[in-house]
Amino acid sequence: MAAILAVALPALPAAAQNPPVGRSLAVRWCMACHVVEPNQSMATDNAPSFRAIAARPDTTARSLDRYLSTGHTLMPDFWLSSQERDALVAYILSLR
Numbered sequence: 001m002a003a004i005l006a007v008a009l010p011a012l013p014a015a016a017q018n019p020p021v022g023r024s025l026a027v028r029w030c031m032a033c034h035v036v037e038p039n040q041s042m043a044t045d046n047a048p049s050f051r052a053i054a055a056r057p058d059t060t061a062r063s064l065d066r067y068l069s070t071g072h073t074l075m076p077d078f079w080l081s082s083q084e085r086d087a088l089v090a091y092i093l094s095l096r
Contacts (some may be wrong), residue, residue: 011053
């Protein structure tokens with residue numbers, strides 16, 4: 001996992017490379033639909049877990065940032081700052 005993060009995180013600003021901050025955002029914004037923590041037991045059936053998202057071979061910091069930067073038909077309309085997106089991306093990638 002450390003090797004993956006070493007490759008994936010250099011593109012992120014140093015302040016955003018903080019998975020605990022991303023975890024806090026995930027709990028606040030995403031937990032109602034996604035399983036965002038390993039010990040979480042409930043979420044909707046329609047949303048993939050963050051661990052499943054992280055495990056996809058095409059998931060990268062860039063792809064996650066791009067996805068979180070656009071509106072989604074199945075997700076609530078929320079706006080994250082670039083620092084918040086970076087922290088959330090760091091958290092998701094830390095689940096690999």
